[in-house]
Amino acid sequence: MSGSIERSGNVARRRRVVVVGGGFGGLACASALGNAEVGVTLIDRRNHNLFQPLLYQVATAILSPADISEPLRRTLGRYRNIAIVLAEVSGVDVQHKAVVTSEGMRIEYDVLVLATGSVYNYFGHDEWQPDAPGLKTNREARCIRERLLLGFERAEITLDPVERKRNLTAVVVGGGPTGVEMAGAMAELGAFLIQRDFRNLARDDFRIILLEASSGILAGFDPELARYALERLQTIGVEVRTKTSVEAIEDGVVTAGGERIEAATIVWGAGVRASPVAQWLGIAPGASGRVPVEPDLSVAGLPDIYLIGDAAAARDENGKVLPALAQVAKQQGTYLGKALRAGLEGHATVKPFKFRNRGATAVIGRNAAIFQSSRFRLRGRVAWFLWALIHVYLLVNFEKRLLVSVQWLWTYLTRQRNARVIDDKF
Amino acid sequence: MSGSIERSGNVARRRRVVVVGGGFGGLACASALGNAEVGVTLIDRRNHNLFQPLLYQVATAILSPADISEPLRRTLGRYRNIAIVLAEVSGVDVQHKAVVTSEGMRIEYDVLVLATGSVYNYFGHDEWQPDAPGLKTNREARCIRERLLLGFERAEITLDPVERKRNLTAVVVGGGPTGVEMAGAMAELGAFLIQRDFRNLARDDFRIILLEASSGILAGFDPELARYALERLQTIGVEVRTKTSVEAIEDGVVTAGGERIEAATIVWGAGVRASPVAQWLGIAPGASGRVPVEPDLSVAGLPDIYLIGDAAAARDENGKVLPALAQVAKQQGTYLGKALRAGLEGHATVKPFKFRNRGATAVIGRNAAIFQSSRFRLRGRVAWFLWALIHVYLLVNFEKRLLVSVQWLWTYLTRQRNARVIDDKF
Numbered sequence: 116m117s118g119s120i121e122r123s124g125n126v127a128r129r130r131r132v133v134v135v136g137g138g139f140g141g142l143a144c145a146s147a148l149g150n151a152e153v154g155v156t157l158i159d160r161r162n163h164n165l166f167q168p169l170l171y172q173v174a175t176a177i178l179s180p181a182d183i184s185e186p187l188r189r190t191l192g193r194y195r196n197i198a199i200v201l202a203e204v205s206g207v208d209v210q211h212k213a214v215v216t217s218e219g220m221r222i223e224y225d226v227l228v229l230a231t232g233s234v235y236n237y238f239g240h241d242e243w244q245p246d247a248p249g250l251k252t253n254r255e256a257r258c259i260r261e262r263l264l265l266g267f268e269r270a271e272i273t274l275d276p277v278e279r280k281r282n283l284t285a286v287v288v289g290g291g292p293t294g295v296e297m298a299g300a301m302a303e304l305g306a307f308l309i310q311r312d313f314r315n316l317a318r319d320d321f322r323i324i325l326l327e328a329s330s331g332i333l334a335g336f337d338p339e340l341a342r343y344a345l346e347r348l349q350t351i352g353v354e355v356r357t358k359t360s361v362e363a364i365e366d367g368v369v370t371a372g373g374e375r376i377e378a379a380t381i382v383w384g385a386g387v388r389a390s391p392v393a394q395w396l397g398i399a400p401g402a403s404g405r406v407p408v409e410p411d412l413s414v415a416g417l418p419d420i421y422l423i424g425d426a427a428a429a430r431d432e433n434g435k436v437l438p439a440l441a442q443v444a445k446q447q448g449t450y451l452g453k454a455l456r457a458g459l460e461g462h463a464t465v466k467p468f469k470f471r472n473r474g475a476t477a478v479i480g481r482n483a484a485i486f487q488s489s490r491f492r493l494r495g496r497v498a499w500f501l502w503a504l505i506h507v508y509l510l511v512n513f514e515k516r517l518l519v520s521v522q523w524l525w526t527y528l529t530r531q532r533n534a535r536v537i538d539d540k541f
Numbered sequence: 542m543s544g545s546i547e548r549s550g551n552v553a554r555r556r557r558v559v560v561v562g563g564g565f566g567g568l569a570c571a572s573a574l575g576n577a578e579v580g581v582t583l584i585d586r587r588n589h590n591l592f593q594p595l596l597y598q599v600a601t602a603i604l605s606p607a608d609i610s611e612p613l614r615r616t617l618g619r620y621r622n623i624a625i626v627l628a629e630v631s632g633v634d635v636q637h638k639a640v641v642t643s644e645g646m647r648i649e650y651d652v653l654v655l656a657t658g659s660v661y662n663y664f665g666h667d668e669w670q671p672d673a674p675g676l677k678t679n680r681e682a683r684c685i686r687e688r689l690l691l692g693f694e695r696a697e698i699t700l701d702p703v704e705r706k707r708n709l710t711a712v713v714v715g716g717g718p719t720g721v722e723m724a725g726a727m728a729e730l731g732a733f734l735i736q737r738d739f740r741n742l743a744r745d746d747f748r749i750i751l752l753e754a755s756s757g758i759l760a761g762f763d764p765e766l767a768r769y770a771l772e773r774l775q776t777i778g779v780e781v782r783t784k785t786s787v788e789a790i791e792d793g794v795v796t797a798g799g800e801r802i803e804a805a806t807i808v809w810g811a812g813v814r815a816s817p818v819a820q821w822l823g824i825a826p827g828a829s830g831r832v833p834v835e836p837d838l839s840v841a842g843l844p845d846i847y848l849i850g851d852a853a854a855a856r857d858e859n860g861k862v863l864p865a866l867a868q869v870a871k872q873q874g875t876y877l878g879k880a881l882r883a884g885l886e887g888h889a890t891v892k893p894f895k896f897r898n899r900g901a902t903a904v905i906g907r908n909a910a911i912f913q914s915s916r917f918r919l920r921g922r923v924a925w926f927l928w929a930l931i932h933v934y935l936l937v938n939f940e941k942r943l944l945v946s947v948q949w950l951w952t953y954l955t956r957q958r959n960a961r962v963i964d965d966k967f
Contacts (some may be wrong), residue, residue: 199697201691526827
């Protein structure tokens with residue numbers, strides 16, 4: 116199928132901004148262009164913006180996918196100048212200024228914003244993904260949840276000790292915030308469930324192994340906070356193995372040292388790689404596939420194309436590449452949306468993008484988190500409350516805040532998990 | 542794999558009750574045996590009890606699966622005499638008193654309770670199920686939700702009028718309570734979404750066709766209430782076609798009259814058939830595959846085997862077969878659990894089971910429901926409030942009541958739908 120998406124004439128007469136990707140960056144950019152004198156088309160292969168920082172809680176049965184997934188149409192539906200297209204973009208025809216989708220649709224642009232984010236980096240072994248899903252999509256989170264919960268169920272009834280051990284072993288690859296949060300949440304899930312709900316399992320039967328290739332976890336954090344996190348993880352029963360890289364994923368995890376760890380649940384959290392924008396634009400990418408951008412977030416030599424979020428390698432005032440973080444993407448999206456709007460309204464000169472670091476946080480478990488900004492270093496219960504407050508606040512609307520708060524409060528008070536659903540076979 | 546599930550010695554020494562099925566009946570029976578001097582094993586192929594009366598709300602993006610799915614272990618985990626086995630039962634070895642699972646496990650019983658429920662009856666055409674799922678499992682509900690939401694998304698961008706029409710057509714087969722509720726909820730979903738969120742769709746573009754083979758919908762209800770429901774459905778835009786049966790499901794629905802209705806979403810709600818217990822027991826089944834039972838719910842000639850819920854054909858005092866309803870199953874489960882418990886404690890004579898009709902209800906949409914009991918006939922807003930109160934009350938715990946209430950209140954006030962998630966491809 117081939118054709119223009121804009122069938123309403125009043126849109127077609129205006130300038131057309133096409134935004135690819137409805138993550139934090141793309142959504143912020145489109146929102147900032149809401150009701151502006153410009154036709155905006157947002158393209159995403161999902162119908163929702165996913166609040167990825169809480170996806171590990173879907174994987175550990177605290178929350179449901181819908182609690183952290185906001186339909187793009189719900190957020191943007193009120194802006195009559197914004198159209199949303201559910202499609203997968205497969206390339207950009209730079210010469211004719213059109214985005215091409217995997218189903219052959221062409222969507223023309225005057226200005227293109229690429230906010231396509233990143234994918235997990237399997238270091239050339241994408242075939243590992245089905246066995247070791249990451250935490251980027253609801254489907255992956257539900258898959259991990261099902262493996263975890265099924266593991267307990269199978270261990271409860273099997274008489275084969277090898278099978279039992281495999282079902283009660285979970286491996287997390289990568290000791291960044293995602294890996295730490297996932298390992299911590301699994302430990303709490305296991306401790307509660309096994310103690311209360313199973314007859315043939317003991318608390319210590321459930322093993323969680325966190326593998327980190329470098330010499331320490333949470334590399335981006337203050338060493339003292341990282342050490343606190345390590346101690347908390349060990350206290351709740353997570354085996355943390357540093358300087359251990361993965362050689363293969365087959366019938367479990369094979370480490371570079373040659374050890375095979377059989378595990379029913381494997382979670383991949385070892386670094387990300389930019390989505391293939393460099394390839395679409397015919398540009399040599401930088402580190403991790405990210406494309407260098409100018410101070411106004413445009414791509415050098417392609418003044419009508421802007422890049423924001425994980426796929427862009429923007430630099431701060433000291434020339435350091437900004438990290439691939441939600442807050443960077445969001446700030447870039449808002450900046451760019453406002454800048455494009457100012458351009459339309461004739462205020463052409465815009466200051467370069469400047470990242471304001473809101474601080475970084477990671478949660479290990481109940482009453483245990485770390486928070487670090489340029490001014491503060493916090494850990495323990497205070498950091499945990501702050502983490503919870505920030506994350507509820509960052510959710511997109513009051514309903515989701517209320518739903519997440521209710522479920523968190525319930526989990527906090529009872530240690531129960533609301534979303535322990537093993538999906539039906541059809 | 543073959544072996545006994547009961548490894549803890551204290552359970553093995555006691556009498557063993559095996560309950561197959563964790564629906565309303567099986568769960569009520571097991572709960573009534575909680576902490577009794579008997580070992581209980583509950584077997585189900587799911588890990589949760591599904592509150593099926595609200596499953597149509599998962600299919601129409603109001604609720605999430607976890608909101609109506611309560612883990613069996615969460616309900617029964619506190620009873621130390623109850624073990625739960627996640628497995629699919631494939632038969633009963635009546636001679637050796639053992640249940641056999643599809644993976645070859647044998648679980649021995651002294652008393653067997655079969656509470657295996659029913660499946661949708663495709664009248665010999667089970668191959669229709671993938672195209673026309675029913676509303677029995679979370680997976681089916683998510684599948685219907687995805688088809689509905691994807692239909693809107695595709696209709697928004699396609700330029701092919703035939704494809705557009707197909708994507709905007711939904712067919713519900715069967716005019717019982719499930720079919721009526723599903724059709725009504727889809728009409729409300731479509732009216733709101735199309736009006737607010739889509740650019741190229743008009744409210745009337747979305748067609749919902751309800752097919753009923755007999756001469757009227759809601760056959761079990763008072764004709765006046767059924768007529769009210771019909772008028773309400775028509776008011777909100779549902780095309781109700783009675784005396785229309787389905788000949789085939791292929792590229793849409795083919796009616797007995799030879800008309801082909803192309804539809805992106807087809808929902809099956811046309812009658813149920815008992816799960817294959819008759820076959821397991823080597824007994825000739827009655828109508829719809831249900832097995833006749835004695836007044837104490839045991840199977841004639843098999844005094845250690847009891848049957849409850851949809852799979853059992855119990856009779857009321859007038860000799861009329863009780864309907865396949867959640868309230869019948871639940872009352873039977875509680876009755877049987879108490880009776881078995883009384884038997885263990887030496888109070889051997891138990892009164893026959895007596896069904897107490899709590900009334901029947903069906904909801905058409907916002908402020909529109911019908912309620913009928915032996916004493917009352919209600920319709921409209923009052924019946925709707927009553928319906929909502931009853932269903933929140935029937936949910937299993939306070940957390941779920943709160944979560945469902947919040948989402949209902951939100952949907953009522955804003956007409957929004959919280960769970961509009963199209964799942965990611967992996």
